Amino acid sequence: MEPSGQGNILRLLEKLHRLERVPSSILLHGAEGTGKLKIALGFAKGLLCHSSTPWGCGECKSCTSISRFEEELSQNREELKVYEDIKGKRVFVHLKGTHPDLILVPPHEGQIRIDQIRSLKDFLSTKPLLSKRKVVLIEAANLMNLQASNSLLKILEEPPNYANLLLTATSLSSLIPTVASRLFPVRIPPLSREELASKAQVRDRLTLSLAKGSLDRLKEFTDKARILKPFRDFPPESAEAALKLANAFEKLELEERLMALDILEEIIYNSLKENRINTCKASELLQRLGELRGALRRGVKGSLALLSFANMWR
Numbered sequence: 001m002e003p004s005g006q007g008n009i010l011r012l013l014e015k016l017h018r019l020e021r022v023p024s025s026i027l028l029h030g031a032e033g034t035g036k037l038k039i040a041l042g043f044a045k046g047l048l049c050h051s052s053t054p055w056g057c058g059e060c061k062s063c064t065s066i067s068r069f070e071e072e073l074s075q076n077r078e079e080l081k082v083y084e085d086i087k088g089k090r091v092f093v094h095l096k097g098t099h100p101d102l103i104l105v106p107p108h109e110g111q112i113r114i115d116q117i118r119s120l121k122d123f124l125s126t127k128p129l130l131s132k133r134k135v136v137l138i139e140a141a142n143l144m145n146l147q148a149s150n151s152l153l154k155i156l157e158e159p160p161n162y163a164n165l166l167l168t169a170t171s172l173s174s175l176i177p178t179v180a181s182r183l184f185p186v187r188i189p190p191l192s193r194e195e196l197a198s199k200a201q202v203r204d205r206l207t208l209s210l211a212k213g214s215l216d217r218l219k220e221f222t223d224k225a226r227i228l229k230p231f232r233d234f235p236p237e238s239a240e241a242a243l244k245l246a247n248a249f250e251k252l253e254l255e256e257r258l259m260a261l262d263i264l265e266e267i268i269y270n271s272l273k274e275n276r277i278n279t280c281k282a283s284e285l286l287q288r289l290g291e292l293r294g295a296l297r298r299g300v301k302g303s304l305a306l307l308s309f310a311n312m313w314r
Protein backbone atom coordinates (compact mmCIF):
# COMPACT_ATOMS: atom_id res chain seq x y z
CA MET A 1 0.00 0.00 0.00
CA GLU A 2 1.16 3.51 -0.78
CA PRO A 3 2.27 5.37 2.40
CA SER A 4 0.08 8.38 3.11
CA GLY A 5 3.00 10.45 4.34
CA GLN A 6 4.01 12.43 7.40
CA GLY A 7 1.90 15.56 6.94
CA ASN A 8 -0.66 14.72 9.65
CA ILE A 9 1.97 13.85 12.23
CA LEU A 10 3.93 17.04 11.60
CA ARG A 11 0.72 19.04 11.98
CA LEU A 12 -0.01 17.27 15.28
CA LEU A 13 3.44 18.19 16.64
CA GLU A 14 2.99 21.75 15.45
CA LYS A 15 -0.39 21.98 17.14
CA LEU A 16 1.03 20.75 20.46
CA HIS A 17 3.65 23.45 20.23
CA ARG A 18 1.18 26.24 19.36
CA LEU A 19 -1.17 25.20 22.19
CA GLU A 20 1.80 25.06 24.57
CA ARG A 21 0.87 21.50 25.40
CA VAL A 22 4.17 19.85 24.49
CA PRO A 23 4.69 16.77 26.71
CA SER A 24 8.02 16.89 28.52
CA SER A 25 9.16 13.56 27.06
CA ILE A 26 8.29 12.49 23.53
CA LEU A 27 9.20 9.32 21.68
CA LEU A 28 9.30 9.49 17.88
CA HIS A 29 9.12 5.89 16.68
CA GLY A 30 9.08 4.43 13.20
CA ALA A 31 11.04 2.44 10.65
CA GLU A 32 14.64 3.22 9.68
CA GLY A 33 15.04 5.98 7.13
CA THR A 34 11.87 7.88 7.93
CA GLY A 35 13.82 10.93 9.14
CA LYS A 36 13.00 10.68 12.87
CA LEU A 37 16.13 12.49 14.03
CA LYS A 38 15.62 15.24 11.50
CA ILE A 39 12.05 15.74 12.73
CA ALA A 40 13.27 15.73 16.35
CA LEU A 41 15.88 18.38 15.53
CA GLY A 42 13.30 20.52 13.73
CA PHE A 43 10.94 20.24 16.68
CA ALA A 44 13.73 21.12 19.12
CA LYS A 45 14.53 24.14 16.99
CA GLY A 46 10.96 25.36 17.47
CA LEU A 47 11.05 24.76 21.23
CA LEU A 48 14.28 26.72 21.63
CA CYS A 49 13.48 29.45 19.08
CA HIS A 50 13.46 32.98 20.55
CA SER A 51 10.11 33.74 18.92
CA SER A 52 8.85 30.22 19.74
CA THR A 53 7.95 29.63 16.08
CA PRO A 54 7.10 25.93 15.48
CA TRP A 55 10.06 24.34 13.61
CA GLY A 56 12.01 27.57 14.29
CA CYS A 57 12.04 31.04 12.72
CA GLY A 58 15.36 30.22 11.10
CA GLU A 59 16.80 33.62 11.95
CA CYS A 60 17.29 34.08 15.68
CA LYS A 61 20.55 33.22 17.40
CA SER A 62 19.12 29.93 18.66
CA CYS A 63 17.83 28.80 15.25
CA THR A 64 21.03 29.66 13.38
CA SER A 65 23.06 27.81 15.99
CA ILE A 66 20.91 24.67 15.60
CA SER A 67 21.05 24.89 11.80
CA ARG A 68 24.83 24.84 12.06
CA PHE A 69 24.62 21.86 14.40
CA GLU A 70 22.42 20.00 11.88
CA GLU A 71 24.90 20.68 9.14
CA GLU A 72 27.86 19.48 11.20
CA LEU A 73 25.92 16.36 12.24
CA SER A 74 25.63 15.27 8.64
CA GLN A 75 29.17 16.25 7.70
CA ASN A 76 31.44 15.87 10.67
CA ARG A 77 30.08 14.27 13.81
CA GLU A 78 33.59 13.87 15.20
CA GLU A 79 33.88 17.63 15.76
CA LEU A 80 30.81 17.61 17.99
CA LYS A 81 31.88 14.84 20.35
CA VAL A 82 32.04 15.69 24.04
CA TYR A 83 34.09 13.53 26.42
CA GLU A 84 34.14 13.43 30.18
CA ASP A 85 36.75 12.26 32.60
CA ILE A 86 35.17 9.38 34.51
CA LYS A 87 37.30 7.51 37.05
CA GLY A 88 40.42 8.58 35.21
CA LYS A 89 39.06 7.39 31.86
CA ARG A 90 38.09 9.58 28.91
CA VAL A 91 34.51 8.60 28.10
CA PHE A 92 32.34 9.79 25.20
CA VAL A 93 29.06 11.19 26.51
CA HIS A 94 27.17 13.17 23.86
CA LEU A 95 27.30 15.52 20.90
CA LYS A 96 27.07 19.27 21.30
CA GLY A 97 27.31 22.22 18.95
CA THR A 98 27.41 25.91 19.82
CA HIS A 99 23.90 25.95 21.33
CA PRO A 100 24.33 25.75 25.12
CA ASP A 101 20.83 24.36 25.67
CA LEU A 102 20.85 21.39 23.30
CA ILE A 103 22.66 18.06 23.35
CA LEU A 104 22.29 14.87 21.34
CA VAL A 105 22.93 11.51 22.99
CA PRO A 106 23.64 8.86 20.33
CA PRO A 107 24.56 5.22 20.89
CA HIS A 108 28.28 4.58 21.16
CA GLU A 109 29.67 1.22 20.07
CA GLY A 110 26.15 -0.12 19.77
CA GLN A 111 24.90 1.00 23.19
CA ILE A 112 23.80 3.96 25.25
CA ARG A 113 25.45 3.60 28.63
CA ILE A 114 24.77 4.91 32.12
CA ASP A 115 27.65 7.43 31.96
CA GLN A 116 25.87 9.09 29.08
CA ILE A 117 22.62 9.31 31.04
CA ARG A 118 24.47 10.72 34.09
CA SER A 119 26.02 13.36 31.89
CA LEU A 120 22.59 14.17 30.47
CA LYS A 121 21.33 14.65 34.03
CA ASP A 122 24.18 17.06 34.75
CA PHE A 123 23.30 18.96 31.61
CA LEU A 124 19.67 19.27 32.72
CA SER A 125 20.57 20.24 36.29
CA THR A 126 21.40 23.84 35.31
CA LYS A 127 19.01 26.42 33.90
CA PRO A 128 18.95 27.27 30.16
CA LEU A 129 21.32 29.97 28.96
CA LEU A 130 20.39 31.05 25.45
CA SER A 131 16.76 29.89 25.20
CA LYS A 132 13.89 29.48 27.62
CA ARG A 133 14.15 25.71 27.56
CA LYS A 134 16.71 22.91 27.40
CA VAL A 135 16.38 20.01 25.00
CA VAL A 136 17.98 16.57 25.11
CA LEU A 137 17.73 14.37 22.04
CA ILE A 138 18.32 10.64 22.51
CA GLU A 139 18.96 8.89 19.23
CA ALA A 140 18.10 5.17 18.94
CA ALA A 141 16.90 5.07 22.55
CA ASN A 142 16.18 1.35 22.11
CA LEU A 143 19.95 0.86 22.44
CA MET A 144 20.01 2.06 26.06
CA ASN A 145 21.18 -0.79 28.22
CA LEU A 146 19.17 -1.73 31.31
CA GLN A 147 21.28 0.36 33.70
CA ALA A 148 20.97 3.40 31.45
CA SER A 149 17.21 2.88 31.06
CA ASN A 150 16.72 2.70 34.82
CA SER A 151 18.80 5.79 35.32
CA LEU A 152 16.80 7.71 32.72
CA LEU A 153 13.59 6.68 34.46
CA LYS A 154 14.24 9.06 37.35
CA ILE A 155 14.50 12.03 34.98
CA LEU A 156 11.36 10.96 33.12
CA GLU A 157 9.47 10.83 36.42
CA GLU A 158 10.45 14.33 37.45
CA PRO A 159 12.01 16.38 34.69
CA PRO A 160 12.95 20.01 35.48
CA ASN A 161 10.15 22.29 34.26
CA TYR A 162 12.35 23.80 31.53
CA ALA A 163 13.40 20.42 30.09
CA ASN A 164 12.23 18.55 27.02
CA LEU A 165 13.42 15.08 26.11
CA LEU A 166 12.96 13.88 22.54
CA LEU A 167 13.75 10.23 21.96
CA THR A 168 13.84 8.26 18.73
CA ALA A 169 13.45 4.48 18.37
CA THR A 170 12.29 1.98 15.79
CA SER A 171 9.32 0.95 17.91
CA LEU A 172 7.63 1.64 21.22
CA SER A 173 8.03 -1.98 22.30
CA SER A 174 11.81 -1.81 21.83
CA LEU A 175 12.05 0.18 25.08
CA ILE A 176 11.58 -1.29 28.54
CA PRO A 177 7.90 -0.87 29.57
CA THR A 178 8.62 1.40 32.56
CA VAL A 179 10.41 3.86 30.26
CA ALA A 180 7.93 3.50 27.38
CA SER A 181 4.97 4.25 29.66
CA ARG A 182 6.44 7.63 30.62
CA LEU A 183 6.85 8.83 27.06
CA PHE A 184 4.34 10.49 24.76
CA PRO A 185 4.54 8.22 21.70
CA VAL A 186 4.36 9.69 18.21
CA ARG A 187 4.54 7.20 15.37
CA ILE A 188 6.45 8.54 12.37
CA PRO A 189 4.98 6.89 9.27
CA PRO A 190 6.94 6.15 6.09
CA LEU A 191 7.33 9.08 3.69
CA SER A 192 4.91 9.30 0.79
CA ARG A 193 6.26 9.12 -2.74
CA GLU A 194 5.84 12.89 -3.13
CA GLU A 195 7.66 13.60 0.14
CA LEU A 196 10.51 11.30 -0.85
CA ALA A 197 10.73 12.89 -4.29
CA SER A 198 10.99 16.40 -2.89
CA LYS A 199 13.36 15.53 -0.04
CA ALA A 200 15.79 13.51 -2.16
CA GLN A 201 15.30 15.26 -5.50
CA VAL A 202 14.60 11.93 -7.17
CA ARG A 203 12.04 11.69 -9.99
CA ASP A 204 12.37 8.11 -11.13
CA ARG A 205 9.06 6.42 -10.30
CA LEU A 206 10.40 2.89 -9.99
CA THR A 207 13.13 4.00 -7.56
CA LEU A 208 10.60 5.98 -5.52
CA SER A 209 8.32 3.00 -5.09
CA LEU A 210 11.25 0.70 -4.32
CA ALA A 211 12.19 3.02 -1.44
CA LYS A 212 8.93 2.10 0.37
CA GLY A 213 8.89 5.38 2.25
CA SER A 214 12.48 5.21 3.51
CA LEU A 215 15.19 7.72 2.63
CA ASP A 216 17.87 5.11 3.46
CA ARG A 217 16.41 2.62 1.01
CA LEU A 218 16.05 5.33 -1.60
CA LYS A 219 19.73 6.13 -1.26
CA GLU A 220 20.72 2.45 -1.55
CA PHE A 221 18.80 2.07 -4.81
CA THR A 222 20.11 5.37 -6.17
CA ASP A 223 23.70 4.42 -5.32
CA LYS A 224 23.32 1.04 -7.04
CA ALA A 225 21.31 2.37 -9.98
CA ARG A 226 24.02 1.62 -12.53
CA ILE A 227 24.57 -2.05 -11.73
CA LEU A 228 20.87 -2.71 -11.19
CA LYS A 229 19.85 -1.07 -14.46
CA PRO A 230 19.66 -4.28 -16.58
CA PHE A 231 16.98 -5.70 -14.26
CA ARG A 232 14.63 -2.84 -15.03
CA ASP A 233 14.07 -4.29 -18.49
CA PHE A 234 12.31 -7.35 -17.16
CA PRO A 235 11.03 -9.55 -18.71
CA PRO A 236 13.87 -9.88 -21.22
CA GLU A 237 12.87 -9.74 -24.88
CA SER A 238 14.75 -12.78 -26.11
CA ALA A 239 16.41 -15.91 -24.79
CA GLU A 240 19.71 -14.23 -25.48
CA ALA A 241 18.77 -11.21 -23.39
CA ALA A 242 17.67 -13.53 -20.59
CA LEU A 243 21.05 -15.23 -20.61
CA LYS A 244 22.81 -11.88 -20.50
CA LEU A 245 20.73 -10.93 -17.50
CA ALA A 246 21.57 -14.17 -15.70
CA ASN A 247 25.25 -13.42 -16.28
CA ALA A 248 24.86 -9.93 -14.85
CA PHE A 249 23.10 -11.49 -11.85
CA GLU A 250 26.01 -13.89 -11.35
CA LYS A 251 28.38 -10.95 -10.81
CA LEU A 252 26.37 -9.27 -8.05
CA GLU A 253 26.93 -9.40 -4.29
CA LEU A 254 24.15 -11.06 -2.25
CA GLU A 255 22.78 -7.71 -1.09
CA GLU A 256 22.62 -6.48 -4.69
CA ARG A 257 20.94 -9.70 -5.87
CA LEU A 258 18.21 -9.21 -3.29
CA MET A 259 17.82 -5.64 -4.50
CA ALA A 260 17.52 -6.89 -8.08
CA LEU A 261 14.72 -9.18 -6.93
CA ASP A 262 13.01 -6.22 -5.26
CA ILE A 263 13.04 -4.54 -8.67
CA LEU A 264 11.50 -7.61 -10.32
CA GLU A 265 8.82 -7.72 -7.64
CA GLU A 266 7.97 -4.09 -8.27
CA ILE A 267 7.77 -4.76 -12.01
CA ILE A 268 5.38 -7.68 -11.39
CA TYR A 269 3.08 -5.41 -9.38
CA ASN A 270 3.25 -2.68 -12.01
CA SER A 271 2.53 -5.16 -14.80
CA LEU A 272 -0.48 -6.38 -12.88
CA LYS A 273 -1.70 -2.83 -12.27
CA GLU A 274 -1.34 -2.03 -15.95
CA ASN A 275 -3.06 -5.28 -17.01
CA ARG A 276 -0.01 -6.62 -18.81
CA ILE A 277 -0.31 -9.86 -16.80
CA ASN A 278 -3.28 -11.41 -15.04
CA THR A 279 -3.63 -12.10 -11.32
CA CYS A 280 -2.94 -15.79 -11.76
CA LYS A 281 0.34 -15.17 -13.57
CA ALA A 282 1.34 -12.47 -11.06
CA SER A 283 0.80 -14.74 -8.09
CA GLU A 284 2.76 -17.54 -9.78
CA LEU A 285 5.65 -15.14 -10.49
CA LEU A 286 5.61 -13.73 -6.96
CA GLN A 287 5.72 -17.21 -5.50
CA ARG A 288 8.71 -18.18 -7.66
CA LEU A 289 10.40 -14.91 -6.71
CA GLY A 290 9.87 -15.70 -3.03
CA GLU A 291 11.47 -19.12 -3.51
CA LEU A 292 14.39 -17.55 -5.34
CA ARG A 293 14.89 -15.05 -2.52
CA GLY A 294 14.92 -17.85 0.04
CA ALA A 295 17.42 -19.83 -2.03
CA LEU A 296 19.75 -16.82 -2.30
CA ARG A 297 19.68 -16.35 1.47
CA ARG A 298 20.65 -19.99 1.87
CA GLY A 299 23.72 -19.35 -0.26
CA VAL A 300 22.53 -20.60 -3.66
CA LYS A 301 23.96 -18.46 -6.48
CA GLY A 302 20.63 -18.31 -8.23
CA SER A 303 21.63 -17.27 -11.74
CA LEU A 304 20.19 -20.46 -13.24
CA ALA A 305 17.01 -19.98 -11.24
CA LEU A 306 16.84 -16.40 -12.50
CA LEU A 307 17.22 -17.65 -16.07
CA SER A 308 14.34 -20.09 -15.73
CA PHE A 309 12.31 -17.39 -13.99
CA ALA A 310 12.94 -15.01 -16.91
CA ASN A 311 11.94 -17.67 -19.44
CA MET A 312 8.82 -18.51 -17.51
CA TRP A 313 7.76 -14.87 -17.55
CA ARG A 314 8.43 -14.28 -21.24
Ligand SMILES: [Zn+2]
Pocket residue numbers: 048049050051052053056057058059060061062063
Ligand atom coordinates in the same frame (compact mmCIF):
# COMPACT_ATOMS: atom_id res chain seq x y z
ZN1 LIG B 1 14.24 31.22 15.85
